[in-house]
Amino acid sequence: MIDSSDEKQRTVLRETLETLWTIEQDFRRSLGDFSAVRAKAPDVSSVVDSILPDTTKQRQNELDGTSLAQLEKLVTACRLCKLEKTRHLVVFGEGNIPARVMVVGEGPGADEDAAGRPFVGKAGQYLDRWLASIQLSRTNGAYIANIVKCRPPGNRDPESDEIAHCLPYLERQIELIRPETILCLGRVSAHTLLNREGTLQSMRGQWFRYRSVPLLVTYHPSAVLRNPSLRAPVWEDMQRLAAFLHIELPHKAR
Numbered sequence: 001m002i003d004s005s006d007e008k009q010r011t012v013l014r015e016t017l018e019t020l021w022t023i024e025q026d027f028r029r030s031l032g033d034f035s036a037v038r039a040k041a042p043d044v045s046s047v048v049d050s051i052l053p054d055t056t057k058q059r060q061n062e063l064d065g066t067s068l069a070q071l072e073k074l075v076t077a078c079r080l081c082k083l084e085k086t087r088h089l090v091v092f093g094e095g096n097i098p099a100r101v102m103v104v105g106e107g108p109g110a111d112e113d114a115a116g117r118p119f120v121g122k123a124g125q126y127l128d129r130w131l132a133s134i135q136l137s138r139t140n141g142a143y144i145a146n147i148v149k150c151r152p153p154g155n156r157d158p159e160s161d162e163i164a165h166c167l168p169y170l171e172r173q174i175e176l177i178r179p180e181t182i183l184c185l186g187r188v189s190a191h192t193l194l195n196r197e198g199t200l201q202s203m204r205g206q207w208f209r210y211r212s213v214p215l216l217v218t219y220h221p222s223a224v225l226r227n228p229s230l231r232a233p234v235w236e237d238m239q240r241l242a243a244f245l246h247i248e249l250p251h252k253a254r
């Protein structure tokens with residue numbers, strides 16, 4: 001479960017207020033003052049909201065109603081997490097709409113950070129071949145995006161606070177693009193969109209749903225470039241995706 005520091009602070013405040021209320025009630029009881037002793041704990045949500053406003057909800061409201069172009073403008077100017085300090089260019093995503101598949105990676109690498117486009121390095125060229133093998137491309141039925149829009153330094157995994165800040169952008173992007181399917185590339189993407197832990201091996205080979213959109217998990221192209229034994233399972237996944245989308249494959253190229 002992703003939890004931003006704001007949410008944690010709100011939880012701590014809520015629990016503190018509830019504990020204070022319990023102590024006050026016990027104190028009154030110990031003094032024999034039953035006039036203000038209440039049977040039920042009060043709902044402290046409005047007090048929490050007034051002290052620490054729910055920024056996630058506020059942000060969700062801000063993003064609701066944006067068009068894709070407006071969303072891209074917001075993302076390009078975003079400074080919400082620490083990745084803005086080290087990025088060169090924000091990588092919003094690109095592709096063809098209507099999208100038969102929305103491919104979701106974990107975050108931009110060095111090539112993407114320099115170009116401002118997703119999956120343009122060696123791994124990206126390999127991904128383009130995967131898509132071509134099922135007759136899709138960035139100009140034909142495929143849209144490509146990432147969990148975080150700015151490059152984590154040194155290609156490390158994005159951290160949970162970075163994901164928590166950035167995820168609402170992807171959620172809105174998916175709402176606007178309304179892809180027929182989602183293909184998660186790698187563990188970070190799968191864990192985030194499915195909100196569950198597990199090895200990639202245990203998650204691939206079956207269909208899930210992200211909200212109502214059918215979702216498939218496969219390996220990240222970088223991992224497959226490092227470990228060619230993963231080519232066969234990826235090809236199985238691409239065939240599974242093609243079959244779901246009723247794309248007839250003329251040959252079994254990998």
Ligand code: SF4
Nearest residue numbers: 078081084149150166
């Ligand atoms: S990674 Fe996302 S939340 Fe962080 S600065 Fe970039 S666009 Fe904003």
